[in-house]
Amino acid sequence: MKLKTIFNILFLALLTVLTVWTVFVEPRPAAGPDAIGVIMTRTSIRRYEPRPVEPGKVDTLLRAAMAAPSAGNKQPWAFVVLTDTALTDSIARHIGPARPLKGAPLAIVVCADTTRTFAGPAHDFWVQDASAATENMLLAAHAMGLGAVWLGVYPMAERTRFVGRLLGLPESVLPLGIVAVGYPAESPAPKDKWRPEAVHANRW
Amino acid sequence: MKLKTIFNILFLALLTVLTVWTVFVEPRPAAGPDAIGVIMTRTSIRRYEPRPVEPGKVDTLLRAAMAAPSAGNKQPWAFVVLTDTALTDSIARHIGPARPLKGAPLAIVVCADTTRTFAGPAHDFWVQDASAATENMLLAAHAMGLGAVWLGVYPMAERTRFVGRLLGLPESVLPLGIVAVGYPAESPAPKDKWRPEAVHANRW
Numbered sequence A, B: 001m002k003l004k005t006i007f008n009i010l011f012l013a014l015l016t017v018l019t020v021w022t023v024f025v026e027p028r029p030a031a032g033p034d035a036i037g038v039i040m041t042r043t044s045i046r047r048y049e050p051r052p053v054e055p056g057k058v059d060t061l062l063r064a065a066m067a068a069p070s071a072g073n074k075q076p077w078a079f080v081v082l083t084d085t086a087l088t089d090s091i092a093r094h095i096g097p098a099r100p101l102k103g104a105p106l107a108i109v110v111c112a113d114t115t116r117t118f119a120g121p122a123h124d125f126w127v128q129d130a131s132a133a134t135e136n137m138l139l140a141a142h143a144m145g146l147g148a149v150w151l152g153v154y155p156m157a158e159r160t161r162f163v164g165r166l167l168g169l170p171e172s173v174l175p176l177g178i179v180a181v182g183y184p185a186e187s188p189a190p191k192d193k194w195r196p197e198a199v200h201a202n203r204w
Helices: A003-025 A035-041 A055-066 A085-094 A096-101 A125-143 A157-166 B003-025 B035-041 B055-066 B085-094 B096-101 B125-143 B157-166
Strands: A077-082 A106-113 A147-152 A173-182 A199-201 B077-082 B106-113 B147-152 B173-182 B199-201
Touching (some): A035 B035, A035 B055, A035 B125, A055 A106, A055 A125, A077 A125, A125 B147, A147 B125, B055 B106, B077 B125, B085 B096, B106 B125, B125 B147, B157 B173
Antiparallel strands (some): A106 A173, B077 B106
16 A cells, blocks of 8 residues: 555544544534623614514523522512513503514513512512513523513503503512513614723722 | 546545534634523522632623613613722621621622612612613623622611711612622532413413
């Protein structure tokens, strides 16, 4: 066998090993977009394609929300998943800043079941718990190629009452906010909100 | 030239193209851990290695916080970065549930500058804004291999007063909570908090 033939065989073998390695074996980063990037590039999306959000993605949004921390691990949150456009349209009509709900294929109302929270002065930690759950949901939406916007309800008394009545919420359940979700039909640039003057070292 | 030689050359060429493609060309996910995974596996870390957190990571934590959404884009948040252990130790001594601050190389006090918020009934949206910023910070910490825990301050009157006085916060600045941060010296399993009964379809 010629030296050249041996060389060719070895070269071929090396390439085969490299190919198989890089395609099948090499440990790769997880498939999804990276967390810091998702946090930094999330921005409010207010216009959506009409196509529905897949049930698997709705499930991931809810799991992300419930993975949030909560004071004393009370997990006071509860969620109403709106796919009935009669409901989302009605909210959009009655609450001015909730207009993006008109045309959203999906909305998730983030509530707090106040029977699950602390009594006494720690009661209102539920607002922070439900807010953390909401932020997790916004980030998970962005990570899955969805667009979302957080529409504030509580503590605006009229909005809180309207949403509670429309969705038949028990007295003890308060709607903190509504996340409108869908495949983005706009692509606004994320705002640069970095303000170094908001940072203080050790004392104000 | 023999047919076999031609075949060999073609095969070699194909393998070369494949190798170059998979190594250099194929679009790959970003290097960091994936966002959904970070959201699902974040858990409170209360014990830390003594080594300090690198300034670059502190910067990323603050940028992540300020990338949060806020009602009316008011960005009412402000941050006090605590590396002075006399301060963190003092808070740990005075506020029972803030014990993890004892031994934390870093803590970030998430505040709201209430001069930056709405007047009237929308004023208290600052709690939700600052909570979203806090959650972003917890997720960014986890994504960078740090551990963190959210220690509640507001609306507990005594805690709010104590932290405000200790850090010299102006009257208009309220401390929502404190995030203790460091390299984890414990590795608790993330809690499974999935509760399908917390999910309602269209109406409660």
